[in-house]
Amino acid sequence: MSIANSRVLVTGANGFIGKNLIVRLSELTNVSVVTFTRGDDVAVLPELVSRVDAVVHLAGENRPADEAAFAQVNTGLTAELCKSIKKVFQSTGRNVPLVLASSTQAERDNPYGRSKLAAESEVHRLSQETGNPCVIFRLPGVFGKWCKPNYNSVVGTFCHNIARDLPIQISDPTATLRLTYVDDVISALLVALESPEAGCVQAQVEPEYSTTLGELATKIRSFGDCRTTLLTERVGSGLVRALYATYVSYLPTEKFSYEVTQHADARGVFVEMLKTPDCGQFSYFTAHPGITRGGHYHHTKTEKFLVIKGDALFRFRHLITNELIELRTNSGTAQVVDTIPGWTHDITNVGNDELVVMLWANENFDREKPDTITHRV
Numbered sequence: 001m002s003i004a005n006s007r008v009l010v011t012g013a014n015g016f017i018g019k020n021l022i023v024r025l026s027e028l029t030n031v032s033v034v035t036f037t038r039g040d041d042v043a044v045l046p047e048l049v050s051r052v053d054a055v056v057h058l059a060g061e062n063r064p065a066d067e068a069a070f071a072q073v074n075t076g077l078t079a080e081l082c083k084s085i086k087k088v089f090q091s092t093g094r095n096v097p098l099v100l101a102s103s104t105q106a107e108r109d110n111p112y113g114r115s116k117l118a119a120e121s122e123v124h125r126l127s128q129e130t131g132n133p134c135v136i137f138r139l140p141g142v143f144g145k146w147c148k149p150n151y152n153s154v155v156g157t158f159c160h161n162i163a164r165d166l167p168i169q170i171s172d173p174t175a176t177l178r179l180t181y182v183d184d185v186i187s188a189l190l191v192a193l194e195s196p197e198a199g200c201v202q203a204q205v206e207p208e209y210s211t212t213l214g215e216l217a218t219k220i221r222s223f224g225d226c227r228t229t230l231l232t233e234r235v236g237s238g239l240v241r242a243l244y245a246t247y248v249s250y251l252p253t254e255k256f257s258y259e260v261t262q263h264a265d266a267r268g269v270f271v272e273m274l275k276t277p278d279c280g281q282f283s284y285f286t287a288h289p290g291i292t293r294g295g296h297y298h299h300t301k302t303e304k305f306l307v308i309k310g311d312a313l314f315r316f317r318h319l320i321t322n323e324l325i326e327l328r329t330n331s332g333t334a335q336v337v338d339t340i341p342g343w344t345h346d347i348t349n350v351g352n353d354e355l356v357v358m359l360w361a362n363e364n365f366d367r368e369k370p371d372t373i374t375h376r377v
Contacts, residue, residue: 003193004029009052011036011081012059016147017101017185021056024186042080049084054097054193057081060116062103062152067111074115075122082126089130097133097196098123099189104140104178124200133196135203137188144182144242145249154213155179155243158220159250173214180205181242209239216243223247227258231275231364267291268354272365280362284308287349287357294346294377301371303339306358307331311351315377316343324377331356344375 008025012018013035025031034052036045036059049055061073078100085096100123105113120136127134147153149160154177161168188205211219219233223244226232235244263270268286275281287293287310297319305314309331316325319342328350329335339345349355363371 003031003054003190005031006053006193007032007034007051008193009034009036009048009055011055011057011077012101013037015058016144016153017142017182018058019146020144020182020186021058021189024190042077045080046084046087049081049096050088052096054099054196055081055085056099056101056189056193058101060101060103062112070111070115071118074112075118078119079122082122085132086126086130089132095130095132097135097193098126099135099192100137101185101189102136102138104138106138127200131198133198134200135192135196136200137185137192137203137205139185139205140178140180140208142180142182142185144246147182147246149250155216155220155246156250158217159243159247162217162220162224163247163250163255164252168217170213170217173212173217175213177211177213177216179209179211179239180207181209181239181246183242207238209242211239219243220247229275230260230272230281231277234277267293275364280360281364283359283361285357285359287347287355289349289352289354291355292346292348295344296346296372296374297344298339298341298371298373300341301339302341302362304360305337305339305347306334308356308358310349310353310355312355312357313348313350314345315348316340316345317377318343319375344377346377 008031010018010021010025010033013022013033014037022033022035025033034048036048038059057078059073059077061070081098085098088094088096100119102120103113103116106116106120107113123134123136126132141153141155143153143155147156149156151157158168160166184207185205188203192203219240220243222233233240233244235241260271260273268288268291270283270285272281272283285293307329311330312328314327314329314337316327317323327337329337330351347357
């Protein structure tokens, strides 16, 4: 089936994964969502299933007050859902593809794991008896935005507490964690809905990450530290990207912004915004009308300047040949100006308004080795 123009029943719609899935489904063309949430009567399942094209079964119990709820919800609800799908097949001959979110705990002999394994068995039985397309995902620890802290996600708990300067508990720093990111889970669920295969298949979410409890805590703490050190982690890919997005999603609203140090003098201000481990730093500076900034050269350091307000005159003089280059630019032109090693350079505000310039340097400023030698142009 094509997921476009379809109706999808999502059980556990108010849960962590359910919320993320419903938002993604809402982004698709003409996809309508039918929900089944905690407290709904299982007696409504046959009617709900009869009017949808597919089912994503996310509802489950993992921290009940009574262990009997494991079997009642994880196994019992799945059995009722399978009966409803079978009833549709028997009355109309129509299949209703089913995607089940199970758990890697199904591999373990504990009450929760046994209930998940039994739920998988119900799905296998449905597929064997009717040929209904079914996909089972055995999920490890899932993390991401909207996960309830202090519940069943150590990532969610650590992000929530560290973002609020609250303590965290680490019983064994070397304990290994298997993790997958909620966006990757949702993408895998959508693929399963888009291309259901005949019979029952077990699928995996990729990528799956492995880390230790101690490494996880250290990494998340570093996200908070970057507001004072300005040194960001490598948050562009992999586990760190996913963890950083998760951490930021737990920030309380009063921490959506933060101040950085502003260095001011008679010329204007200079503000460092962000530093990276090996890709330099970002900053900006201002200059009052008629003010010249710079007047130095670098042996190896390089910089990129972008005028975002005002009019600027860049001047460059070669240290050996004395060749002079002048370059005028302004905020009306999206023009990046490079500084070149071996050329002394400065920048003058030649306009009537304040000059504001964005600056990237390929290395973080080191006061011990600044590679910035004063020299007039």
